[in-house]
Amino acid sequence: MPLLEAKGITKIYGALTALDKADLMVRDHEFHGLIGPNGSGKTTLLKCVAGAEFPTAGTIAVAGRDITNAMPPERSRAGLSIKFQITSVLPQLSVYDNVLLALQAQDSILGLMLSRSRRALHEKTMDLLARFRLESRRDELAGVLSHGQQQWLEIAMALAREPKLLLLDEPTAGMSPQERRATGELLAPIKQTCSMLIVEHDLDFIKDICDSLTVLDQGQVVASGPILEVQNSARVKEVYLSHA
Amino acid sequence: MNQPVASRTKRQIIPVIELTLLVIALILPLFLQDFWVLFTTRVFILGMLALSFDLVWGYAGMMSFGQALFFGMAGYSAALLATKWSITSVFVLLPVGGAVGLVVAFLIAGIIILGKRPPNLVFVALGTLTSSYVVERLARGWSYVGGQNGIPSLPRLTAGSFELTEGPLFYYLALVLLALVYLGLRILTRSQFGLVLAGIRQQENRMAFFGYKVQNYKGFVFCLAGLIAGISGGLYAFHEGYVGPGQLGPVLSTQVVLYALFGGAGTLIGPIVGTGLVDLFSFYLSQIWETGWPIVLGLLLLVIVVFRPTGLIGFLVSDRERVGSFGRPTKAAPPTPDARHEPA
Numbered sequence: 001m002p003l004l005e006a007k008g009i010t011k012i013y014g015a016l017t018a019l020d021k022a023d024l025m026v027r028d029h030e031f032h033g034l035i036g037p038n039g040s041g042k043t044t045l046l047k048c049v050a051g052a053e054f055p056t057a058g059t060i061a062v063a064g065r066d067i068t069n070a071m072p073p074e075r076s077r078a079g080l081s082i083k084f085q086i087t088s089v090l091p092q093l094s095v096y097d098n099v100l101l102a103l104q105a106q107d108s109i110l111g112l113m114l115s116r117s118r119r120a121l122h123e124k125t126m127d128l129l130a131r132f133r134l135e136s137r138r139d140e141l142a143g144v145l146s147h148g149q150q151q152w153l154e155i156a157m158a159l160a161r162e163p164k165l166l167l168l169d170e171p172t173a174g175m176s177p178q179e180r181r182a183t184g185e186l187l188a189p190i191k192q193t194c195s196m197l198i199v200e201h202d203l204d205f206i207k208d209i210c211d212s213l214t215v216l217d218q219g220q221v222v223a224s225g226p227i228l229e230v231q232n233s234a235r236v237k238e239v240y241l242s243h244a
Numbered sequence: 245m246n247q248p249v250a251s252r253t254k255r256q257i258i259p260v261i262e263l264t265l266l267v268i269a270l271i272l273p274l275f276l277q278d279f280w281v282l283f284t285t286r287v288f289i290l291g292m293l294a295l296s297f298d299l300v301w302g303y304a305g306m307m308s309f310g311q312a313l314f315f316g317m318a319g320y321s322a323a324l325l326a327t328k329w330s331i332t333s334v335f336v337l338l339p340v341g342g343a344v345g346l347v348v349a350f351l352i353a354g355i356i357i358l359g360k361r362p363p364n365l366v367f368v369a370l371g372t373l374t375s376s377y378v379v380e381r382l383a384r385g386w387s388y389v390g391g392q393n394g395i396p397s398l399p400r401l402t403a404g405s406f407e408l409t410e411g412p413l414f415y416y417l418a419l420v421l422l423a424l425v426y427l428g429l430r431i432l433t434r435s436q437f438g439l440v441l442a443g444i445r446q447q448e449n450r451m452a453f454f455g456y457k458v459q460n461y462k463g464f465v466f467c468l469a470g471l472i473a474g475i476s477g478g479l480y481a482f483h484e485g486y487v488g489p490g491q492l493g494p495v496l497s498t499q500v501v502l503y504a505l506f507g508g509a510g511t512l513i514g515p516i517v518g519t520g521l522v523d524l525f526s527f528y529l530s531q532i533w534e535t536g537w538p539i540v541l542g543l544l545l546l547v548i549v550v551f552r553p554t555g556l557i558g559f560l561v562s563d564r565e566r567v568g569s570f571g572r573p574t575k576a577a578p579p580t581p582d583a584r585h586e587p588a
Contacts, residue, residue: 050453071360076455088450090443092563096571101443104436105455109464112437118571125571141564161455 001064003028003195004049004165009058011044011219018044019055020219024197026165031187031196033206033227036216037239042199043085043169045216049197050082050167051075062165076105079164083171085199087150089157091143095134098142098153099125102160124160132156132186148179152186159190166190168198172205184209207231215239257561261513269419273412281415283527285483287520288418292425292476294503294515296469301501302510303433304465305445307365309497310352310372313379314345314470315477316492320383322478323395323487334401334408334417338478345474346467353463362448362458373494380493394488401482414483421479422516425472429512439570441465445510502545508555511566517556 004026011019019041026032034042047053049060051072060068062078070078090098103121104112111117129135132152137145142153151171158166171187172180180202187209190196200206206213207227214224215236223233230236269288273281293315300308318341325331325340356371357363363371384392401408408414432438443451444458451458481487490496499522507518525544529537552558554566 052453072452073455073457076453082453084450088447090446090450092446092567093439093442094569094571097439097442097569100436100571101439102454104439107436109437109461112440113432113435115435115437118436122571139569157454 002026003030004060004062004197006045006049006060007058009045009048009055009060011041011048011053012056018219019048021058022216022219022221023224024049024214024221025224026195026197029191029195030212031191031198031210033210033213034197034199034216035201035203035206035213036222039218040216041219042216044219046082046167046169046197046199050080052082052084076161076163080167081158081161081163081165082167083151083154083158083169085169085173087147087154089142089145089150089153091141093142094139095129095142095145095153096125096138099128099156099160102157103128105161128156128160133182148175148183151175151179152183155183155186159194163194166194166196168196168200170200171198172200172202180205256565258511258513258557258565261517261557261560265513265516266423273415278411281411282483283523284520285410285415285418286480287523288415288422289476289480289483290500290503290523291516291519292418292422292479293473294500294507294519295422295425295429295512296472296476297500298504298509298512298515299429299433299465299472300469302504302512302515303438303441303445304462305365305448306357306363306462306466307369307501308372308466308469309369309494309501310376311469311473311500312492312494312496313352313372313376314348314473315480315496316383316487316489317348317379318342318344318474318477319481319487319491320389320395323398323481324389326399326482327395330399332399332402334403337401337482338421338475341478342471342475345477346471348474349467349470350463352470353466357463357466358459362452362462373497376492376494376497380489383489383492390488392489394486394491396486398482398485398487408482410483410485418479418483421475425475426512426516429472433512434568434570436570437461438568442567442570504555505549505553506545506555508557508561508566511555511557511561514555514557521556 002025006024009019009022022045024045034046036042044053048055051070055068059066062080065078067075067078100121103124104117107117126135129138132155134149134153142150145153155171172183175183184205198210210227212225213227213230215222215230217239222239223230223236272284293311297308297311300306321344322337322341325337331337352375356368383389389395408417433441440456440461444461448458503518503522504515506522507516508514525541529540533540548555
């Protein structure tokens with residue numbers, strides 16, 4: 001059974017059909033890339049999976065459980081976690097508190113009022129900060145981190161809940177080549193614990209870390225499968241050449 | 245502006261203000277005339293109401309224009325128990341006041357907050373304002389609760405066979421209650437729950453994707469604020485010896501908003517300072533210019549709110565201290581070279 005199965009996803013905004021019967025499948029421990037020219041519907045598809053948008057038609061299931069109409073907190077409990085394209089760290093909280101906030105999300109209101117898990121989550125928080133090279137900046141406000149570090153912090157926060165499927169929307173946007181390479185290194189070990197669906201413009205980055213790929217154009221799936229297979233597809237070449 | 249790594253260890257201003265005000269409040273009746281003891285007691289009780297608003301707006305980001313509704317309904321309920329059933333025990337009337345505030349807040353939260361999606365700011369503001377207005381109008385027209393005149397000549401509160409007379413005794417009762425509510429809220433807002441509220445205030449939409457059901461947290465805070473407003477409403481009615489429709493309506497609700505904004509919302513101590521100063525200015529200005537004093541007060545408040553959105557406390561306390569830190573206290577890490585760099 002695939003981890004994520006989206007079937008016939010259609011999203012219509014007024015007169016615009018952003019997605020037209022798009023299918024998407026991600027398996028366990030698979031890194032799956034979602035690419036396409038600007039306006040092809042990849043971010044809309046990712047948002048439909050995350051619950052930031054609801055499809056006009058089609059179904060979405062995670063590990064066999066239908067989440068098509070589930071609100072974001074339910075999707076989070078089903079094992080989904082997202083990092084949006086625009087970084088949305090909490091700028092007035094410390095780096096440490098940002099991660100703690102993500103880690104403690106499963107606690108009850110009473111548990112949070114009594115700060116029951118604060119001590120227990122300390123080590124996990126520090127581990128995540130160390131993994132994403134933010135340990136030395138833990139007491140600084142998240143808002144003063146560089147753009148690249150904010151992206152890392154947000155990935156750390158998205159991973160805090162140990163999701164089954166991590167959704168990343170352009171995680172390397174605005175990064176320097178060094179930061180991009182470092183991001184690839186930071187993401188690679190995640191494969192042992194979860195799957196990933198990643199929207200990205202940087203094809204080299206996608207080729208480096210993904211196992212499979214889905215290509216969208218004008219809201220429709222043009223090709224989907226292992227990277228090499230998709231790369232050699234005549235239809236995909238046509239799409240990219242026509243937009244070059 | 246980049247904050248230093250060790251900023252957590254910087255001197256905290258708020259505890260100094262808290263301790264100073266507590267010491268002053270404890271010894272004040274020794275130096276005050278009766279009128280000022282009553283005045284300050286009223287400030288403590290209204291300060292508790294302002295705290296309830298601060299919790300809702302300053303911490304959970306919901307603009308409530310209806311705090312007076314919980315305050316007034318609690319006051320009316322306690323007054324009815326005292327006048328119709330001769331119940332005057334403080335151990336019954338204050339919990340009843342709190343319970344009424346809590347239940348009314350829960351009913352309103354059920355309509356305007358606890359939906360499928362988190363409520364927006366305008367919806368909560370209009371919903372609470374309308375509720376407050378409607379109930380005030382109903383009270384004005386309902387003879388059972390005294391109509392326009394309210395319920396006057398309330399008996400004194402009692403504790404056993406002991407009468408709680410207005411003056412130093414009531415003063416210390418109000419001070420103890422205010423201190424307990426303050427301490428409880430201080431612990432709450434510095435707990436992991438407070439961290440969730442800080443998250444909701446800064447990135448409400450993001451919180452849902454972490455798995456937080458934001459409307460549940462907002463509903464909880466709204467009800468807790470209703471409980472606090474209810475306790476203060478019950479106390480206020482017996483301090484004044486009277487409860488009337490004005491204690492339910494938008495005028496008092498708006499006054500509470502001004503207390504908090506003037507003093508500094510989201511700090512707990514700010515709204516209490518704001519209550520004291522606004523009432524003090526109102527009193528003195530009304531002595532100087534009997535008819536036009538609200539204009540001067542209004543302009544003063546406007547200047548503070550426009551030029552210092554963090555209120556008077558914002559002049560003394562940094563944003564970092566205001567928001568606070570929630571994690572386990574750690575020794576500050578030595579600054580690394582990259583920590584000293586300005587962000588890219």
